[in-house]
Each structure stands twice: as structure tokens, then as C-alpha cells.
Amino acid sequence: MTSALILVDLMPRIVALPLAPHTGDEVLARCRGLAESFRASGRPVVLVRVERPNVAEQPPGSGFADGLVHAGDVVVVKRTIGAFYGTDLDERLRQLGADTLVIAGLVTTMGVESTARAAADHGYRLEFVADAMSGLAADEHEFTVERVFPRFGEVRKTADYG
Numbered sequence: 001m002t003s004a005l006i007l008v009d010l011m012p013r014i015v016a017l018p019l020a021p022h023t024g025d026e027v028l029a030r031c032r033g034l035a036e037s038f039r040a041s042g043r044p045v046v047l048v049r050v051e052r053p054n055v056a057e058q059p060p061g062s063g064f065a066d067g068l069v070h071a072g073d074v075v076v077v078k079r080t081i082g083a084f085y086g087t088d089l090d091e092r093l094r095q096l097g098a099d100t101l102v103i104a105g106l107v108t109t110m111g112v113e114s115t116a117r118a119a120a121d122h123g124y125r126l127e128f129v130a131d132a133m134s135g136l137a138a139d140e141h142e143f144t145v146e147r148v149f150p151r152f153g154e155v156r157k158t159a160d161y162g
Helices: 022-041 089-095 108-121 139-151
Strands: 002-009 045-050 072-079 098-106 125-134 152-158
Touching: 002 022, 002 108, 022 045, 022 098, 022 108, 022 125, 045 108, 072 089, 089 098, 098 108, 108 125, 108 139, 125 139, 139 152
Parallel strands: 002 045, 002 098, 045 072, 098 125, 125 152
Antiparallel strands: none
């Protein structure tokens, strides 16, 4: 079994939001580093982005951040807050032999937390990279990282994955 990196909603329109305690650019840079580390060690990288359902055209900035997706990465398009509902994410992770999910991305209390809760329901072991995610408000992010995520798995920092 292996660990897989799940990067949530690293899309220009979300990276550009006024986030705290880390800026979207800081989170994106840390997530890029995590992805490089996982790819270098042969572990899967899963990139998740959201599309609004029932609209003729997605808002500008709805693709992945430039250069984020590499050959061999798993790409998932979700239409809800979390990455599991209505997608084939669980099946793809099982095919890869993943039993541990390392989760990062945007926004802590939305896409990241919703994905994490569903992952726990699916029986995955979870790790959260606290400095590779950020919230719409610093206090929301900090509460989730300090009080909620430890109930589901281990909270770590980007440096732990060097």
C-alpha cells in the first residue's frame, strides 16, 4: 500500500482569493513542492478541481494553475464541495493501492475538509499538510487544523515531506 497526495482546488480563481493565514500563491508553491516530492518517489499525485454544474461556461480561472498537472497524475473534476461524491476518486485510489491520503489545497474549511471527511468515511488513513492549505479567514483555518483535523488523522507541515 502507499500514500497518495490529494491537491484540492488549486485553480487561479481560488488561488487569487484573499486567503489566510497563507496566501494562495504560498499554498500553490508549497503544493507544487509536495507534488514534486511525491512524483520523485513514485507516489501518486491527484489533482482535484471543481466545475459548477448546470452552467454553459465555467468562470474564468477554473482550470488548474499553470504547470500543475504532469503526465501520470490523476485528475478529478468534481461538481460538489468534496472530491468523492459523484466522482471515481475512490476507485482510482484503490487501483493505485493507496491507503493513506496526504491532503492539501484550498480552501481549508470547504473543499479540503469535505474531501477529508469523505476520505475518512471510505476508510483511508489521513495526513493534513497545514501550511499547504489556507482558509477564507485565519481563525477558521486554525480551528480546523488544530481542533478538527487531528480527530481524523495527523497534522503535519510541508517540511515533513522533504
